[in-house]
Amino acid sequence: MRETAKPLRSGELARLTGVSTDTLRHYERLGILPAAPRTTAGYRMYAPDAPERVHLVRQAMRLGFTLDELTEILGARDRGEVPCGRVLAMMEAKLGALEQRIRELREAQRAMQALVRNWRVQLQRTPRGSKAGLLQSLTTKADLPAGAPEHLKRRKQT
Amino acid sequence: MRETAKPLRSGELARLTGVSTDTLRHYERLGILPAAPRTTAGYRMYAPDAPERVHLVRQAMRLGFTLDELTEILGARDRGEVPCGRVLAMMEAKLGALEQRIRELREAQRAMQALVRNWRVQLQRTPRGSKAGLLQSLTTKADLPAGAPEHLKRRKQT
DNA sequence: CTTGACCCTGGAATCGATTCCAGGGCGCAT
DNA sequence: ATGCGCCCTGGAATCGATTCCAGGGTCAAG
Known part of the structure; x- marks a missing residue:
């Protein structure tokens, strides 16, 4: 046809x-x-x-x-x-990187969740307009994992 | 002191x-x-x-x-x-974005794992140097989630 | 024959964070 | 006073993928 x-x-x-x-x-x-x-x-x-x-x-x-x-x-x-063999090898590398990255992001997520919870409380028990020092707390509880950020920005692929 | x-x-x-x-x-x-x-x-x-x-x-x-x-x-x-209030709001937004992103990456991970498993088998049972069509399979099993990639590149922050 | 939709080109701009560059001062130790 | 390491400056380059731009053709319908 x-x-x-x-x-x-x-x-x-x-x-x-x-x-x-x-x-x-x-x-x-x-x-x-x-x-x-x-x-x-x-x-x-x-x-x-x-x-x-x-x-x-x-x-x-x-x-x-x-x-x-x-x-x-x-x-x-x-x-x-x-190139199949090569592709498979690259793929495996990519997958490894991806797993690594996911691990990092989960860590960051954990930290952020804790932070947000904490801040909500802090903010509520703080009178009004007086500094609760939320930002400041970032510097002290410096226990976030290394190398997580990068970008979680654009999600639409236009 | x-x-x-x-x-x-x-x-x-x-x-x-x-x-x-x-x-x-x-x-x-x-x-x-x-x-x-x-x-x-x-x-x-x-x-x-x-x-x-x-x-x-x-x-x-x-x-x-x-x-x-x-x-x-x-x-x-x-x-x-x-700016605590504003910061908290931004933080919550970031967290949401992060969760979204993690979900996407997990999806991609799932798909990749399946693909790699599959390819390993395919490649093994393919004589030698004859095209196994691994790449090709990408176009057919087009069931990956949308908008996952972006970058999982640089992991060292110099 | 004009209009409007579509196509062509190559080079430049965009995004964000960081790095690099050249050309030029300090400051201390030998 | 010579050398070495550190510091200064602003503008440009880098990474990757995509988009934007201007100036110019092509084509079918009216």
């Missing part, structure tokens, strides 16, 4: 995958996406499996792979090599 | 707190550290309680506060205001 199929334009691919066309171009520049063939007018024509590739990239990023790493891995794959 | 005490030089404060002098200057620029008085030669003289302040900053960052937020909070405190 399906013929050689209709190529996608960049905007369509973007919509299908939830990334901006800018980002698609960016990936192409890095070699993460193969250079798409062009129409005579210079428009990119993406093969129907392009969304899958983009999806792959996003999933991998979600697991902590960087664009550089993906360039490396996917490049190898595109060259016909079989 | 202790007199008015000996002021610290920037290098000493840096060593005591584990931050670089560059970072100290940076904090001062942002107003996170009050402008230190100077010797006639222009050297900064930090009061003996300066390490405490720096420590406070690092702890707060560890909990997810940004430098901007600290500028705001500490600035208020330095101006004699009592």
